[in-house]
Amino acid sequence: MTDISLELVPRNEHSLRKELELVRQHFPTVDRINIPDILRFDMRSWEGCAIAGEYVPKTIPHLRAIDFNPDAPLPILDHLSRKSVEAVLIINGDPPQDMKHTYYRTSSLEMIRRLKRERPELTVYAGIDPYRSGIKDEIDYMRAKQDAGADGFFTQPFFDLRLMEIYQGFFNNTTIYWGVSPVLTDSSRSYWENKNHAIFPRNFAATLEWNREFARKTLEFARSHDDNVYFMPIKTDIVQYLQGIL
Secondary structure (H helix, E strand, O other), rough: OOEEEEOOOOOOHHHHHHHHHHHHHOOOOOEEEEOOOOOOOOOOOHHHHHHHHHOEEEEEEEEHHOOOOOOOOOOOHHHHOOEEOOEEEEOOOOOOOOOOOOOOOOHHHHHHHHHHHHOOOOOOEEEEEEOOOOHHHHHHHHHHHHHOOOEEEEEEEEOOOHHHHHHHHOOOOEEEEEEEOOOHHHHHHHHHHOOOOOOOOOOOOOHHHHHHHHHHHHHHHHHOOOOOEEOOOOOOOOOHHHHHOO
């Protein structure tokens, strides 16, 4: 059974509730919402999950490992005990740009181990970034996260099914949510290529039609491998993007 997770950005409570209403109205089969932790917004991921839990039964807050002092008690354990928090997604996190936020040298591996030790009943996901380094290095990093206790993975967006096939072949018995995010402008493609070193196929087109078709193919790919899909409609109308696909 292929599960679907949808990422909603917690810009503020009003915008988050508006998108949650759209999901409830147009995509009632979606019962799992991911909330990223973005420091430029006032709402943290676990606060967004508290709101999302009013609309869907399953929420997954993203936690930035570098935000948590390894020598102090975790301040968010009560938030992670909410009934609607199905799991967490651990990422390393980038140092804040304005330096107003305190951060630590806590790695995602350390954070995974800590959560599995202090909350062993909690499902802990880790990230896959196919563009971070070479394929072998990323596969080795994934295995290290599994050794640390990661129960599965959410990937950065893929734009090419051939690259997904390569990664899937190494972890065909692992819980994976394949990431998909629409890229609708040339400047957005340039950002992904230059900032994140993403790989686009030769037939890519920055159109809604191309991105919707790729979303369909990714869903078919996930179903054929008994995997899952993670849609990230950043700055995109959710209904226009996913209507008829979900």
